[in-house]
Amino acid sequence: MIEIFTTGGTIDKVYFDAKSNFQIGESPIQDLLIEANLTIDVKVTEVMRKDSLDMTDEDRAQIRRAIEASGSTQVVITHGTDTMVQTGRALKGIAGKTLVLTGAMQPARFRATDALFNVASALTAAQTLPPGVYIAMNGQIFDPQNTIKNVEENRFELRK
Amino acid sequence: MIEIFTTGGTIDKVYFDAKSNFQIGESPIQDLLIEANLTIDVKVTEVMRKDSLDMTDEDRAQIRRAIEASGSTQVVITHGTDTMVQTGRALKGIAGKTLVLTGAMQPARFRATDALFNVASALTAAQTLPPGVYIAMNGQIFDPQNTIKNVEENRFELRK
Amino acid sequence: MIEIFTTGGTIDKVYFDAKSNFQIGESPIQDLLIEANLTIDVKVTEVMRKDSLDMTDEDRAQIRRAIEASGSTQVVITHGTDTMVQTGRALKGIAGKTLVLTGAMQPARFRATDALFNVASALTAAQTLPPGVYIAMNGQIFDPQNTIKNVEENRFELRK
Amino acid sequence: MIEIFTTGGTIDKVYFDAKSNFQIGESPIQDLLIEANLTIDVKVTEVMRKDSLDMTDEDRAQIRRAIEASGSTQVVITHGTDTMVQTGRALKGIAGKTLVLTGAMQPARFRATDALFNVASALTAAQTLPPGVYIAMNGQIFDPQNTIKNVEENRFELRK
Numbered sequence: 001m002i003e004i005f006t007t008g009g010t011i012d013k014v015y016f017d018a019k020s021n022f023q024i025g026e027s028p029i030q031d032l033l034i035e036a037n038l039t040i041d042v043k044v045t046e047v048m049r050k051d052s053l054d055m056t057d058e059d060r061a062q063i064r065r066a067i068e069a070s071g072s073t074q075v076v077i078t079h080g081t082d083t084m085v086q087t088g089r090a091l092k093g094i095a096g097k098t099l100v101l102t103g104a105m106q107p108a109r110f111r112a113t114d115a116l117f118n119v120a121s122a123l124t125a126a127q128t129l130p131p132g133v134y135i136a137m138n139g140q141i142f143d144p145q146n147t148i149k150n151v152e153e154n155r156f157e158l159r160k
Numbered sequence: 161m162i163e164i165f166t167t168g169g170t171i172d173k174v175y176f177d178a179k180s181n182f183q184i185g186e187s188p189i190q191d192l193l194i195e196a197n198l199t200i201d202v203k204v205t206e207v208m209r210k211d212s213l214d215m216t217d218e219d220r221a222q223i224r225r226a227i228e229a230s231g232s233t234q235v236v237i238t239h240g241t242d243t244m245v246q247t248g249r250a251l252k253g254i255a256g257k258t259l260v261l262t263g264a265m266q267p268a269r270f271r272a273t274d275a276l277f278n279v280a281s282a283l284t285a286a287q288t289l290p291p292g293v294y295i296a297m298n299g300q301i302f303d304p305q306n307t308i309k310n311v312e313e314n315r316f317e318l319r320k
Numbered sequence: 321m322i323e324i325f326t327t328g329g330t331i332d333k334v335y336f337d338a339k340s341n342f343q344i345g346e347s348p349i350q351d352l353l354i355e356a357n358l359t360i361d362v363k364v365t366e367v368m369r370k371d372s373l374d375m376t377d378e379d380r381a382q383i384r385r386a387i388e389a390s391g392s393t394q395v396v397i398t399h400g401t402d403t404m405v406q407t408g409r410a411l412k413g414i415a416g417k418t419l420v421l422t423g424a425m426q427p428a429r430f431r432a433t434d435a436l437f438n439v440a441s442a443l444t445a446a447q448t449l450p451p452g453v454y455i456a457m458n459g460q461i462f463d464p465q466n467t468i469k470n471v472e473e474n475r476f477e478l479r480k
Numbered sequence: 481m482i483e484i485f486t487t488g489g490t491i492d493k494v495y496f497d498a499k500s501n502f503q504i505g506e507s508p509i510q511d512l513l514i515e516a517n518l519t520i521d522v523k524v525t526e527v528m529r530k531d532s533l534d535m536t537d538e539d540r541a542q543i544r545r546a547i548e549a550s551g552s553t554q555v556v557i558t559h560g561t562d563t564m565v566q567t568g569r570a571l572k573g574i575a576g577k578t579l580v581l582t583g584a585m586q587p588a589r590f591r592a593t594d595a596l597f598n599v600a601s602a603l604t605a606a607q608t609l610p611p612g613v614y615i616a617m618n619g620q621i622f623d624p625q626n627t628i629k630n631v632e633e634n635r636f637e638l639r640k
Contacts, residue, residue: 022182105517120601273355
């Protein structure tokens with residue numbers, strides 16, 4: 001069984017017409033996966049609903065505790081992109097588990113979004129990579145230790 | 161030929177990851193209509209990109225001038241929902257033209273949105289109704305003179 | 321209340337991987353309409369699941385009986401495109417009801433399809449047109465008496 | 481650079497209204513990947529357009545030659561599901577390349593399809609697995625040597 005922990009971020013954003021704005025809502029990951037017709041067991045659990053710019057050290061400790069408490073050795077964490085790298089570093093050193101962080105540049109509820117691609121990529125990497133912490137975004141697998149989000153280019157890349 | 165004037169509103173909202181927010185972008189109406197495989201001529205022209213809460217009397221006068229200058233007698237105006245009724249009233253009295261205002265409660269770029277339904281409804285009403293001003297939203301045709309947006313219920317309804 | 325009768329046709333086609341082919345399945349109209357967030361009452365009833373090339377005079381009589389038995393004066397009939405015109409003619413003379421036939425050139429379950437546009441158009445025409453029989457396809461309203469399906473061009477048009 | 485070779489199958493099926501049937505068309509993979517916003521180079525090349533039930537030994541030899549001639553060591557092959565296992569076996573022994581076969585149970589052009597998930601999974605597996613031949617379907621990675629398609633259940637599984 002692969003465990004998916006959702007923590008918020010762009011991937012989970014919804015639009016509230018009444019307030020004319022965007023907020024982080026219930027994660028649509030579970031629904032997105034229905035059409036993938038999965039033959040593996042996947043369990044989706046919400047840990048928090050946070051914009052990753054608002055994440056604190058205590059939030060990261062909470063995510064770490066959820067992963068450590070999980071019976072699964074293959075874990076995907078959906079997360080805002082702005083501080084995904086920092087959370088990845090804060091999850092270092094959990095023995096025997098393959099952890100893959102992912103998220104999206106466009107909300108999963110959009111017609112055109114990278115969300116499903118990224119989640120599919122993360123679920124695959126969680127099964128094929130050795131224990132450790134990884135980021136799966138837009139087709140590429142990164143090590144949080146040497147990765148940055150290039151905000152201008154809207155992409156993850158190796159730190160030079 | 162039916163002319164569609166776009167003015168902004170929720171229907172045209174896009175998500176900018178870099179700024180982590182939603183703004184009114186280029187209208188996706190033209191792209192949405194490709195798959196409708198239309199056998200009628202439709203021309204889409206952007207008049208402005210405004211949240212309808214920010215619309216001024218001068219904006220409404222500009223929309224009115226665009227409609228009056230148009231050679232078409234069947235006109236659809238996409239518009240934010242919050243002040244769609246006011247704009248409808250401001251367009252009263254343009255002789256010989258059927259004007260239909262429409263918009264969306266969820267951005268057209270969402271996977272689940274009322275945008276395409278509403279635009280289809282407006283394009284049909286523009287062809288089947290006599291000259292005058294109408295609102296086509298969520299399956300219903302309204303007269304702006306006796307209609308309000310019920311913000312709490314997120315729907316248009318007759319003013320009691 | 322608007323009544324929608326489904327009869328089959330391309331609009332309702334599904335794909336069966338096990339048989340590697342396409343068949344007419346349960347109509348997805350009800351699901352499609354959820355995101356339209358309708359403020360009108362719409363009731364969807366399946367009359368049959370037929371490719372319209374296979375429709376017989378008895379099938380058309382059955383559709384007519386369903387419409388006559390309905391308490392609604394505004395009726396939409398989803399139908400295969402190949403013989404939509406013939407069925408339209410067979411429904412002539414039902415007093416006091418506005419009947420609008422519609423369908424799709426691409427199945428409603430496709431990502432790019434004219435189905436939702438056409439259904440929205442038909443639901444609008446059923447409310448705005450006087451009693452009679454109409455076809456609403458790809459943005460245009462037709463009278464079955466003087467319309468043909470141009471198979472090569474994949475469109476409905478006036479008979480010359 | 482990852483090379484994607486398309487060979488046909490359900491994933492590439494389109495609907496032809498004029499003939500009222502489904503056929504294998506131009507692969508939509510390139511278009512699907514646009515929204516994934518990839519930061520890796522992916523090249524999509526059509527090798528053939530075949531239902532996999534119609535694939536011959538010569539077809540499989542042709543696919544093998546295309547892979548051997550490719551400068552890429554990471555290759556994804558999209559393929560019909562019915563004989564994906566056989567093609568996987570026929571590709572055994574190509575040194576130094578990670579080959580991942582994938583496809584879909586529902587056409588990629590459908591609104592609800594496993595196509596994008598499967599392609600994302602295959603592109604990830606091609607980067608994370610050692611040289612060899614694999615099948616990536618519905619969240620799972622298989623070895624063609626000990627896998628069957630369970631046609632009744634519409635899924636791949638280990639041969640018992």
